[in-house]
Every structure is written in C-alpha cells, then in structure tokens.
Amino acid sequence: MNSIVKAEELSCFYGVVLGLNNVSFEIPAGITGLVGPNGAGKSTLIKLVTGQLAPSSGRLSVFGEKPRNNPKLLSRIGYCPEREQLPKDLRPIDWLRSLASISGVSWKETKTMAEAALDRSRLDRAHWKKRIGTYSKGMKQRVKLAQAIMHDPDLVILDEPMNGLDPMGRAEFGEILKELNQHGKSILVSSHILHELEFLCSGFVMLNWGRVLASGSQIEIRETVVEWSDEISIRCSDANGLAAHLQNQGLIRGFLAEGDELTVWVNEPEAFFKNWPNLFKGCDADVFEVRNKNQALSSIFERMTQ
Amino acid sequence: MSGANGEKAAFGAVKGMLYMRIQELTTTAALVRFAIIAASTFGLLLLVGFNESEARERFQGLLVGAFALKFLPIFCLTKGGETLRGELKDGTIEYLWVRPASKVELYLGFFLSGFLGTMWIVGPALIGISAAGVVLGVIGVGGLLTVWVVSVCVVASFTALSGAIGAFSSKFVVLGIFYYSFVELGLASIPNGVQKLAVSYHAENLLRGVTFGAQGFEVGHLLWIAGIGAVALGLGAAIFSQSHYVVGSEKEA
Numbered sequence: 001m002n003s004i005v006k007a008e009e010l011s012c013f014y015g016v017v018l019g020l021n022n023v024s025f026e027i028p029a030g031i032t033g034l035v036g037p038n039g040a041g042k043s044t045l046i047k048l049v050t051g052q053l054a055p056s057s058g059r060l061s062v063f064g065e066k067p068r069n070n071p072k073l074l075s076r077i078g079y080c081p082e083r084e085q086l087p088k089d090l091r092p093i094d095w096l097r098s099l100a101s102i103s104g105v106s107w108k109e110t111k112t113m114a115e116a117a118l119d120r121s122r123l124d125r126a127h128w129k130k131r132i133g134t135y136s137k138g139m140k141q142r143v144k145l146a147q148a149i150m151h152d153p154d155l156v157i158l159d160e161p162m163n164g165l166d167p168m169g170r171a172e173f174g175e176i177l178k179e180l181n182q183h184g185k186s187i188l189v190s191s192h193i194l195h196e197l198e199f200l201c202s203g204f205v206m207l208n209w210g211r212v213l214a215s216g217s218q219i220e221i222r223e224t225v226v227e228w229s230d231e232i233s234i235r236c237s238d239a240n241g242l243a244a245h246l247q248n249q250g251l252i253r254g255f256l257a258e259g260d261e262l263t264v265w266v267n268e269p270e271a272f273f274k275n276w277p278n279l280f281k282g283c284d285a286d287v288f289e290v291r292n293k294n295q296a297l298s299s300i301f302e303r304m305t306q
Numbered sequence: 307m308s309g310a311n312g313e314k315a316a317f318g319a320v321k322g323m324l325y326m327r328i329q330e331l332t333t334t335a336a337l338v339r340f341a342i343i344a345a346s347t348f349g350l351l352l353l354v355g356f357n358e359s360e361a362r363e364r365f366q367g368l369l370v371g372a373f374a375l376k377f378l379p380i381f382c383l384t385k386g387g388e389t390l391r392g393e394l395k396d397g398t399i400e401y402l403w404v405r406p407a408s409k410v411e412l413y414l415g416f417f418l419s420g421f422l423g424t425m426w427i428v429g430p431a432l433i434g435i436s437a438a439g440v441v442l443g444v445i446g447v448g449g450l451l452t453v454w455v456v457s458v459c460v461v462a463s464f465t466a467l468s469g470a471i472g473a474f475s476s477k478f479v480v481l482g483i484f485y486y487s488f489v490e491l492g493l494a495s496i497p498n499g500v501q502k503l504a505v506s507y508h509a510e511n512l513l514r515g516v517t518f519g520a521q522g523f524e525v526g527h528l529l530w531i532a533g534i535g536a537v538a539l540g541l542g543a544a545i546f547s548q549s550h551y552v553v554g555s556e557k558e559a
Contacts, residue, residue: 014552050404053550071406081403083397083554089330098329101322102415131333147401161316 003028004155004186005049010058012044019044021210022058022288029189030138033197034190036207042190043082045207046159049188050079075103078148082159082190084140087250090135092118092143095132099147117150118143122176141173149180156180158189173202230269234262238285245283260288319407323415324422327389331426340430347434352441362444369453375506377431378457379490381455382424382464382476383482387472389420390546394476397554411455416546417539421465428461450524456512459528463505463535470542473549505531510531 003026014020034042047053048060051067051074060066065073087095096114101107118128119212123142127135132143141161148156158177162170175185177200191197197204204221206213214221236242239257246252246264251272254265264274272279280287330336356362384513393399393416402412430456439445448487467485470480494504508527 052400052403071408074406077404079400081397081400083400085396087326087330087398089333090326091329094329095326096324098322098326099401099405101325102319102402102407102412103322104318104407107321179496 004063005188006059006061007045008059010048010060011056012041012048013051013056018210019053020048023207023210023212024058025205025212025215027186028203028207029186030202031177031187031189031200032203032205033194033201034188034205034207035192035194035197036132036190037192039209040207041210042153042207043159044210045205046079046157046188046190050074050077050157074160075151076154078151078153079157080144080148080154080158080161082163084137084142084164086132086135086143088131090132091126092123092132092146095143096147096150100150102150111152114146117146120149120176121146122172134229138166138169141169142167145173145176147183153185155186155188158187160191161189162191172202230265232264232266232269232272233291234264234287235260236262236285236287236290238283242280242283242285242287245285246279249279251279317411319402319405319411320415320418322411323402323419326543327422330394331423336426337433340426342430343427344430344433344437347431348437349434351435361442365442365444366441369439369446373435373511374453374457374460374513378428378460378466378509379486379506380483381427382461383468383471383486384479385424386420386465386468387421387478387482389472390416390469391472391476394551394553399551400553410543412539413469413543414539415544417466417469417542420469421462424461424465425458428457432457442478452512456509456531457537458543459531460505460509463531463538466535466538467505470538470545473542473545489518502530503534505534 005027007026008024010023011021019043021039023045025231034045036042044053048055049062049067049072054068062073063076067073090098093111093114096117097107097110100110100113100200105113106108116288117126121142123139123146127139135143141164145158145161148158156177162173164175177189189197189201201218202216203215205215206221234242237260239260239262243255243257243262243264245250247255250267252264252266256263276290312397329467351365351368354368390399390413395400424515436450436453439450468478468482471481471485490506491505493502494507494510508530512527
C-alpha cells in the first residue's frame with residue numbers, strides 16, 4: 001500500500017493522560033475517515049500528523065517524513081481545526097492573505113490565492129466584505145476550509161468539519177471534499193457523524209480510548225466483524241411474496257413487511273448473507289437491496305466500542 | 307508553500323501578523339476609541355494646566371510621574387502578553403502553528419502586533435499629551451521629540467517583557483504587576499548600578515526636566531532600555547520555541 005500517513009507503535013501522552021496508545025496503521029491516498037467518540041484520540045492524532053505534537057514513542061511519517069518541526073512538509077498539508085473560534089474583526093480575504101503571507105507567499109500573490117480558495121470553498125462573494133464575526137456557523141466552516149486548501153496542499157486534514165452544518169450544508173461540504181479528491185488531493189476527515197462519512201470516505205481509522213479498533217477500507221473493516229445480526233433488511237418489489245418464499249425454505253423464523261421494505265429474522269445469519277442471491281431464486285420479487293443491521297459502519301463501530 | 311518563484315518570502319510571518327493586527331485596529335470601533343483617548347487626554351491635561359502659574363511643573367509631574375513611570379509600565383506589562391495568550395486561549399494559534407514558519411518568526415510577529423496594539427492605546431494618549439503641552443506652551447519641539455522617542459522605546463521594552471512573561475505563564479497579568487513592583491519600584495531605588503536593571507530608572511533620567519528643555523539627552527539610558535527589551539524578546543522567543551502549549555486552555559502542557 002502506498003501510504004500517505006504511516007504510524008508504527010505510536011503513542012502520545014499528555015503527562016499521565018493518555019492520548020494515543022501504541023497504535024499502528026496506514027492511511028492511503030483518498031478520503032479517509034477518522035472515527036471515534038470524544039476522547040478517542042482523533043484530535044491527538046491530527047495534532048501529531050500536523051506536527052503540533054511530538055510522539056511520546058513510536059514512529060509517525062507523513063509523505064515519508066517526520067511532521068514535527070518540518071516546515072517543508074507543512075507546506076504540503078492543509079489543516080482545518082475543530083474550534084469555531086476565528087478572528088471576528090477580520091474580513092475573510094484579509095485573514096487568508098495574512099495566513100498566506102505567514103506561509104511565505106509573496107504579498108502580491110496572496111490576494112489571488114485567497115480569492116481562489118474562497119471560491120473553491122463556495123463562500124458567496126456577497127459575504128466577502130463582511131467581518132467573520134458576523135458569519136453563520138456554515139459560513140465560518142467554509143472560511144476554515146478555504147484557509148486549509150488555499151495553498152493547494154496534497155493532504156487536507158479536517159477536524160470535525162461538519163459541526164454546525166445543516167443537512168444541505170453537510171451534503172455540499174461533502175461534495176467539495178469529493179471534488180478536491182478528484183483533483184488528486186488526499187483528505188483525512190474526523191467526525192462522529194458516521195453515516196455521512198460512510199458515503200464520503202473510501203477508508204477509515206476507527207479509534208477509541210487512544211487505540212485503533214479497526215482501519216482499512218469499508219470492506220476490510222466489515223470483514224473483521226465476526227458476529228452477524230440475525231436481523232436483515234431487504235428492499236424488494238413484493239415484500240410479502242419474498243417473505244413467503246423464504247419461510248417455505250425454512251430460512252427465517254419471523255418477518256415484518258412494510259411497503260417495499262422487508263425485515264426478516266434468519267436462522268443462520270452468516271450463511272444467509274453470504275448466499276442470498278441463490279436463496280431468492282424462484283421468487284418473482286425483484287430484490288433491490290439487502291442489508292445486515294450490523295453491517296452499517298455506525299453499527300460496526302457501536303459494537304466495537306462496547 | 308511559497309511564492310510563484312518557489313522561494314519563501316522573507317519575514318512573511320511578521321508581515322502577515324502585522325497585517326492582521328492592522329486590520330483589527332482599523333475597525334470603526336477601534337478608530338473611535340483612538341479618537342476618544344486622544345481627545346480625553348488632551349482635555350484632561352488642558353484642564354489641569356489651564357490658567358495655572360505652575361503649569362510647567364504640573365505638566366512635568368503628570369508626564370513623567372504618572373504617565374511614563376506608572377501608566378506605561380503597568381499598562382504594557384499587563385497588556386503585552388495578551389496577543390500570544392489570547393490566541394492560545396481562543397485556539398486561533400492553531401492556524402499559525404501549521405504554517406511553514408519558524409516559531410521564532412511567529413514570536414516576533416506576536417511581539418510586533420502586541421507592540422502595535424499597545425501603541426494604539428498609548429499613541430493617542432501621547433498625541434493628547436503633546437497637543438496639551440503645545441497649547442499650554444510648556445514643552446518645546448525638542449522636549450516632544452524626547453517624550454515620543456522615550457515612550458516608544460519604553461512601550462517596546464515593556465511589551466517584550468510582558469510577552470516573555472506571557473510565553474512563560476498564562477498568569478502574565480499578575481506576574482507583570484509583580485515584576486513592576488519588584489523590579490521597577492524595588493530595584494530602581496537601589497543604587498550602585500542595580501537600578502540600571504529597571505526600565506523606569508532610565509526613562510526617568512531621560513525625561514527629567516523635559517519640559518524645561520535644560521537637560522541633555524543621554525543615549526546610554528536609551529540603549530539600556532533597548533537592551534532590556536532585546537533580552538526579554540530573545541528570552542520570550544526561546545521560551546515560546548521550546549514550550550508545549552495546550553491550546554484553548556490557560557495551562558501549559
């Protein structure tokens with residue numbers, strides 16, 4: 001695997017407080033979700049990757065280099081912190097120009113760079129002349145994203161970027177991230193909004209209590225789940241017909257049909273899920289989707305953290 | 307990140323941080339505050355000195371005793387560390403830390419924007435004082451120049467001291483007052499050279515008799531003030547570079 005971030009036996013402690021405890025994982029190119037409840041170690045990991053913290057032990061490399069005290073590497077990383085606090089008296093364009101200058105961009109270029117970033121983060125130009133303190137949460141998130149992508153970094157790290165966004169805003173934010181990914185940028189996004197990351201991310205690192213519970217693609221993580229729920233949801237054209245078909249084969253011990261949604265309780269969950277295409281043969285109903293309750297990322301994570 | 311020619315612009319961090327501070331200081335509210343301070347200082351001194359036979363002495367006493375030796379040290383020592391500590395408390399410092407700039411350069415930016423912020427309060431007060439002095443006819447051009455040069459140097463030096471204290475501890479206000487009491491009031495009264503460690507001692511010597519235009523300007527005192535400030539600036543940069551701060555908290559890691 002051509003990894004962008006590689007951690008080997010990585011630990012980080014704040015005095016006696018545990019941040020990350022002996023974790024090893026690799027993050028490939030693409031959009032990767034960093035998932036975990038509060039205190040799981042997500043922000044610690046992000047601070048390590050952005051060089052804000054030094055590892056207590058173990059090794060961490062980003063693009064093959066150590067991130068701590070490495071300005072050259074930092075120029076390839078864009079970071080959007082979780083905190084909402086922004087300089088309220090500044091206009092976004094002025095703030096972005098200052099940050100670009102701090103990064104070493106010549107003053108003449110900062111304006112073009114800042115404007116392009118605000119356009120890419122889809123902040124309406126009508127708001128550019130207002131001071132950031134007057135902005136809504138959604139607008140602030142866009143400004144935060146703009147400062148992270150302004151310098152065209154190879155890796156964009158976003159700590160809980162969906163916080164405070166309404167569903168439409170989240171969807172649009174997701175689109176921006178996908179667009180960035182299509183332009184060859186890798187993205188590491190942390191969130192506790194799992195179901196949204198499920199559709200956004202190609203891979204995940206699941207954290208809890210400073211440890212990695214699972215990492216890899218959605219399929220790889222699902223394969224680590226050994227226990228299958230006996231509750232399976234099937235979306236089909238004839239729920240009652242399909243239920244009767246499965247019952248006649250003695251595969252289910254109960255069912256609930258609601259419109260095109262059929263929920264069945266199967267006798268042997270794993271065997272059922274692995275062979276379901278054959279089991280539906282001989283039934284006239286069209287099957288559109290089969291879901292095991294435990295196969296949702298959120299369900300997997302819930303079980304792992306129990 | 308760098309410019310189109312691939313080279314990092316020199317002093318980019320300092321420029322960027324100063325630009326940010328200038329934008330903050332030129333809001334309508336900040337400009338109104340500036341005007342109010344200038345007008346009220348002018349009015350106050352005019353009232354104090356108006357139609358008084360001892361206007362010159364009173365002006366000298368207010369300028370040196372109250373403004374230069376009390377207001378400036380206390381204000382700067384309790385305000386200078388605010389720039390860095392404010393960013394740490396708000397968490398906005400995270401946006402700076404992840405930029406490809408050295409911590410020393412960032413600290414220099416903090417110092418200069420802190421200096422600018424302090425001057426934005428001290429400056430209008432000085433404008434008011436100068437205007438009142440001219441109107442009352444108690445200070446000449448040479449005296450005014452001395453007052454301005456000494457004040458700017460004193461502000462820079464105390465801002466650097468407060469910045470270093472702020473880099474060391476979040477309790478910079480309390481420690482700043484302690485520094486003022488111990489060094490500026492305490493050491494300044496000890497003879498045989500020890501008093502030279504106090505900025506106030508040098509400021510007092512430079513401003514003594516400034517309204518009378520009789521005393522000569524001793525550059526040595528100014529160098530002492532600049533030297534103390536430079537040492538504080540270096541110390542602050544070293545502390546800032548080596549410290550681990552907990553963002554969003556007032557405690558150091």
